[in-house]
Amino acid sequence: MIAAINTNWVMEQDAAHVVQTYKRPPFVLARGEGVTLYDAEGNAYIDWVAGIAVNALGYGDPGLTTAIQRAAEGLLHTSNLYYTEQQAALATVLTERSFADRVFFTNSGTEANEGAIKFARRAAYDSGEPGKHELVCFSDAFHGRTMGSLSMTPKEKYQKPFMPLLSGVKIAAFNDIASAREAITDKTAAVFIEPVQGEGGINAATPEFLGALREHCDQHGAVLVYDEVQCGVGRTGRLWAHEHAGVAPDIMTLAKPLAGGLPIGAILATEKIASHLHAGDHGSTFAGGPFITSVARYVLERIAEPAFLTHVQSVGEYLKERLEEINSPYIKEIRGRGLMVGMELHVEAAPIIEAGYKHGLLMVNAGTNVIRFVPPLVVQNSHVDSLVERLTGILAAL
Numbered sequence: 472m473i474a475a476i477n478t479n480w481v482m483e484q485d486a487a488h489v490v491q492t493y494k495r496p497p498f499v500l501a502r503g504e505g506v507t508l509y510d511a512e513g514n515a516y517i518d519w520v521a522g523i524a525v526n527a528l529g530y531g532d533p534g535l536t537t538a539i540q541r542a543a544e545g546l547l548h549t550s551n552l553y554y555t556e557q558q559a560a561l562a563t564v565l566t567e568r569s570f571a572d573r574v575f576f577t578n579s580g581t582e583a584n585e586g587a588i589k590f591a592r593r594a595a596y597d598s599g600e601p602g603k604h605e606l607v608c609f610s611d612a613f614h615g616r617t618m619g620s621l622s623m624t625p626k627e628k629y630q631k632p633f634m635p636l637l638s639g640v641k642i643a644a645f646n647d648i649a650s651a652r653e654a655i656t657d658k659t660a661a662v663f664i665e666p667v668q669g670e671g672g673i674n675a676a677t678p679e680f681l682g683a684l685r686e687h688c689d690q691h692g693a694v695l696v697y698d699e700v701q702c703g704v705g706r707t708g709r710l711w712a713h714e715h716a717g718v719a720p721d722i723m724t725l726a727k728p729l730a731g732g733l734p735i736g737a738i739l740a741t742e743k744i745a746s747h748l749h750a751g752d753h754g755s756t757f758a759g760g761p762f763i764t765s766v767a768r769y770v771l772e773r774i775a776e777p778a779f780l781t782h783v784q785s786v787g788e789y790l791k792e793r794l795e796e797i798n799s800p801y802i803k804e805i806r807g808r809g810l811m812v813g814m815e816l817h818v819e820a821a822p823i824i825e826a827g828y829k830h831g832l833l834m835v836n837a838g839t840n841v842i843r844f845v846p847p848l849v850v851q852n853s854h855v856d857s858l859v860e861r862l863t864g865i866l867a868a869l
C-alpha cells in the first residue's frame with residue numbers, strides 16, 4: 472500500500488526547493504499502467520508524451536519489470552575501468568542491428584552528442600588539416616542543453632543567456648540542399664542532423680537531403696552524425712529512423728527509449744571513426760554500467776522484433792488517419808512517421824495541451840504551434856479513438 476500523496480504539499484515543496492526551470496501542470500503523477508498515468512487524486516490520463524518519447528514499453532510492462540529485477544540482482548556499477556558482460560552484450564546487439572562497428576555509452580542524449588562532437592574533432596585532428604573543426608547543424612534543430620549540443624541548437628531563447636557558445640558552428644536550412652552545400656567545406660569536422668526533428672516541430676528530412684549530406688560529407692572529409700535520440704529505437708516504425716531514407720551516417724547518437732525509462736545514451740560509430748579514439752580520449756563514470764546495459768538489451772530486443780515494429784507502423788498510420796479526420800479550422804497539417812506525429816495548428820498549442828489535462832490527455836508541444844504525439848509504442852487503436860474524440864471536443868470548444 473503506497474501512502475497517500477498530498478498534491479498541495481508536493482507543489483509547495485517544489486516551489487520552495489526545486490530550481491524552477493519547468494512549468495508544470497497542477498497535479499502529481501503517482502502511478503501508471505499500460506499507456507495510462509494516474510495522478511495522486513486518482514484522475515487518469517492517456518499518455519501521448521511517454522516521458523518525451525522515452526517510455527516505449529509503457530508502464531508496468533511485466534517483461535521490463537522482470538528484466539529490471541534480474542539486473543538489480545546482479546552488479547549495479549563497476550566503472551568503465553573493468554569489463555562487464557552486460558556492456559559487451561548490449562554493444563554487440565547494437566552493432567549487429569545497425570551500420571555501426573563500435574559503441575560508446577553515455578547517460579543521456581546531450582552527452583551522446585557532446586561525445587559525437589569529440590569523436591568528429593578527434594578524426595579531424597588526425598587528418599592534419601588546419602582549421603578543420605567546424606560543425607554544421609540545421610534550422611529548428613535540437614541536440615541538447617549542454618554547451619556543445621546547445622551550440623548546435625539554434626534557438627535564441629535557449630542560447631542567448633549562455634553565450635559564448637562553441638565557435639565555428641554554421642546553421643544551414645533544413646531540407647535545403649543548396650544551403651547545406653554552402654555550409655559544408657573542407658573546414659567541416661561534422662554535420663549533425665535529426666532524421667526526423669522532434670523539438671523543432673516533427674519535420675522529416677527527405678531522402679534526397681540525407682543523400683546530399685552524405686555526398687558532401689564524403690567530398691569534404693566531414694563526419695555525418697544522425698541524432699536519433701528522439702526518432703531512433705523504433706519510434707518511426709523502423710528500428711532506426713534513417714532506414715526510411717536508406718542513407719547511413721558515420722555516427723548515430725541514441726538515448727531516450729533505449730532502457731525503457733532509465734537513463735542511458737549511446738554513440739554508435741563506424742570503425743573508420745572509432746579507430747581515432749584511444750585510451751583516455753573520452754570517458755564517463757556511470758555510463759554503460761552493468762545494470763543499465765542489461766535492461767537496455769532487453770528493451771532493444773523487444774523493440775527490434777518485427778511484429779513490434781509492424782505494430783508501431785500500423786498504429787502510427789491509424790493515428791495520422793484519425794487526426795486528419797478531425798474537422799477544425801485550427802488544424803494546419805498532420806505530419807510525421809510511425810508514432811512520432813505532429814499536428815501543426817494556426818494557433819498556439821499551449822491552451823489545447825492545458826485543456827487536455829481536464830479531458831484526461833497528456834500531450835506536449837514541439838515549438839509554439841505544434842502538438843506532438845510520441846506515446847508509448849505499445850499504444851493501441853482504441854487509445855487513438857479516445858484521443859480523437861477528446862481532442863475534437865477540445866478544439867470545438869476553443
Ligand SMILES: Cc1ncc(COP(=O)(O)O)c(C=O)c1O
Binds near residue numbers: 581615
Ligand atoms: C533529438 C534530440 N537530441 C538530443 C536531446 C537531448 O537529450 P537529453 O535530454 O537526454 O539530454 C533531445 C531531447 O529532447 C532530442 O530530442
